[in-house]
Amino acid sequence: MDVEKLEQEAAKALEQAGSLEEIEELRVRFLGRSSELKLALREVRDRESGISLNALRQSLEAAFEQRRSALEQVELQHKLMAERIDVTLPGERFSEGHLHLITQIRREVEDIFLGLGYMIVDGREVETTRYNFDGLNMPPWHPTRSPGHSLFLADQVLLRTETSPSQIRVMEAQKPPVYMISPGRVYRRDTPDATHSPVFHQVEGLAVDRGISLADLKGTLLHLMRALFGEKREVRFRTHFFPFTEPSIEPDVSCHMCDGAGCPVCKHSGWIEMGGSGIVDPNVLEFVGYDPEEVSGFAFGLGLERIALLRHRVPDIRLLWENDLRFSRQF
């Protein structure tokens, strides 16, 4: 047989083949069991023609393989092209849950203080006047002791007006040092409006140890405020008065909206009031059996709703209690 002619014939046929089916037909014709080449190979008796026919077979096989793979590529591209989609169509909907904004803020604050080595205490909400007032050095005539300000259940039982009673319970139960925060619900006789709610959330912080100073309080609150409102925030402190701390100071954080230039959020002062704090009054330490000459401490309290209102620009505190999904799903 004419090797050269066969090779040329096959090459030409391959070139014209347009589909994998045609290539398979040609393979049967040129390389199949009863193809001229296979028959010839079977007939081979001498070494020389064997070499030349085998070379032809190899070369044909290579040519077929190359052509098939090229066509396969083309067909794959066609298939993929046919599968093309409008990627701007919406994806399949998963219904995602959301944590309440206050839970998110509570966790944020918890994590900040976990990082500082504090424990977290979940205090009780129905309290005695002993823990809510007496232990906190609130004088008998203090206005929050009156039923006009607080919600009483009995003469000496009320819904706690702040998270501070859990400080007293923790200190009574353990020796110093104490490093704790306590987030939770508190209650006041306030009629609900845009900025008031009879039920709201506070977080209380307390550190009692040897050598705790006002400087430690300032540093801790600076850390907290920057973690909540951004690293660029400044914190200043103003003298204030609370029965359970002495000295008492109030932290202001530089406004996160205007960087202190003045805007409606900070009432054009550049500063936003963030709560109360101070050095734990010696009377409070003595109440729980600590020696104020041995240990000192600081305490602070802030409202979680206030953070939500300020940082997330929630215009009305009642939105946090309505649970409208159009609100909740934003956070």
Added chain:
Amino acid sequence: MKVPFSWLREYAPVEVSPEQLAERLAVTTAEVERVSWRGVVDSGGNFDHFRVGRVLEAEKHPNADRLQLCKVDVGEGEARQIVCGAWNFGAGATVAVGLPGAIVPGGMKLERVKLRGSVSEGMIMSERELELGQDHSGIMLLPGDWEPGALLADHFVLGEAILELDVTGNRPDLLSVYGLAREIAALYKLELAPPPGNDPEQVADEPVQVAVDDFVGCPRYVGRLFRDVKIGHSPPWLKARLSGAGMRPISNVVDVTNYVMLALGNPLHAFDLERLAGGRLIVRRALPGEEMRTLDGIERKLDPRDLVIADAAKPMAIAGIMGGEESEVADTSSSILLESANFEPIGILDSSERLKLRTEGSNRWEKGVDPYLAGQAAQLATELMVQLADARWVGHTDIQGELPARPVVRFRPERADELIGISIPADEQRGLLERFGFDVAKDWTVTVPTFRARDVTREIDLVEEIARVHLDEVPFTLPARRAMWGRLTREQRLRRRIEDALCGMGFVEAYTYSLVASDPDPRAIRLPDPLTAEHALLRTTILGGLIRSLEHNLDAGNEQPALFEIAHVYLPGDEDLPDEPVRIAGLTWGGFARAKGAVETLYRALAAPEPSFESSGQLPFLHPHKVARVGENGWVGELHPELAEGEWGAFELDLADLAEVARDVVVYEDVISFPAVKQDLSFVVAEEVPAGEMIAVAHEAAGADLRGMEVGDVYRGSQLEEGQKSITFAVAFQSPERTLSDAEATSLREKVVHVLAERFGATLRS
């Protein structure tokens, strides 16, 4: 408290601007809410446009019945023509004139205008227009000896900055201009003027008939008697000060009492002596059933705890709070008994709360006024009575109980350093305390001034004095820790896992009030005096709140709501305080099966074994035949169809229950090395047989190698008899030790088939 800046500077000549002062005070002393302005704006020579004028002619405007046409000398040689709407003056009156170009309080600029055909070259001003008071019944009449053309600003403070302070309850000493000046002088190291008020000559020595029956309520009473008092207007300078401090000028005598209260912080009261029965006063508690009409015209029932100032017959004033109408100083009064007393704070606070009556006076008394102040206050009042009301001072008495001694405190400057966290030289601390009025002995024994005696009684209170002044210099540090334990408790971690698992299922967290209008548990704690009926009970279940939130969302048209809340409930028990377990409640679209699915998924997420679901009797809010108990205190069910349209699944679980079954550390079980033999087995059973019990019984019979048995399908229909159902279970047999042989699998299957037949009459369908 509003403090006119110029008044403050009379006592402490501070050189900084009102705004700078406000910033400093905010840090060290008291919050300054704002710096406002009283009166005429002082910029661009505006003060020059306000002059003293003398009316030369005044007659009716030719074209207007209600206007006067005036010629007014304002020191320019030629008189100005001014049209005026007031009629309380005529030719010869001395008046305040605003010239064209003047910006009056409120911002309006005066122009030369034509009024009903006559040119008006200025405006004759009323008290209210100059913000000197409320009087707008006519124009303000000035003393006749004021020279026409002189600047009004040369006679009184035409306009000035006002500091508006919010003083905390521990600093009643700051509730006066002089007290604030004393603080400022200390802060800025200025020389403080001596306290205002020097006694003039007492011209007679009439007896002052005052008795104090209750020295606890009234430790001191200075009474002074004045005769020939001429009631009239106060001069403009005094009106300017009162108005700037936020008080309304009334008459010279009343204004004097208010002025002294503002200047020194000791509220005073003036009685019309002629109207006091017996011409005498007694300080006592009210008698049972006594009543009196206070200055505000209200008839008030008195309580025997209320301290009153009574004449021979009945109460004439509620001590420290408000005077009575009957002995009020009137235009005709000429003999005045002036009270400069001291009252004990708690009693005043209680009375003021009982009577729901708060006044400038009670606000000071209830915080504690220095008992040693009454003498000085009497001196200032007497000086002004003589000066402004031509009064003759004819009598004096000073009745004193036991006045408190000045507290003495041991102070260690190094203690202050420790607590503040900086080092302040000891002599600097000494200087500071001395400037604040403390006497500091060589050995650091500190004697507290009388005006701080309530607030400063301990070393820590002195530390605060140092700290507040140095607050800005205190560095930012963190506590030096020797022990750390920053981690969540197991329950706190669990709570977060639950929150996250429910969020993962698409639930949105809700917060609802713990105070509710009604609760299914009749033992729920009721507030004796709730805020409103809506917030009257402490809830024992969270579900009620979630139902309200669901209603809100349905009204809003929000689709597929699924809500959860984790909160305390309040269960009354034997103790004084209720038990406050934490509960997890959910409410979702999709009925019972969806709620149960959520509970099952939650248990799996906590690596807890599947709980038992036991069909339960009725529970509040729920469909009576679609409810199951879960664990000890939990349940899952479907909302009663009367509560909301559609099918709504609900559950409430107890955190402590979950804590018991949740696994923290899961130990690996080999379910991979040896494959499971999986089969579907269908059984026909009577309708009332619960699938859950069949599964439990099968597990009991087949042992651990029955790896799983789950309901795939429940069929009821024509191929079955009435009252029967077919349940198909997907069953998996698997051993952790070897691949089960066909024979072993068959034997396990037979055990299941046998036990279900025996216990439930179940027949295997082929």
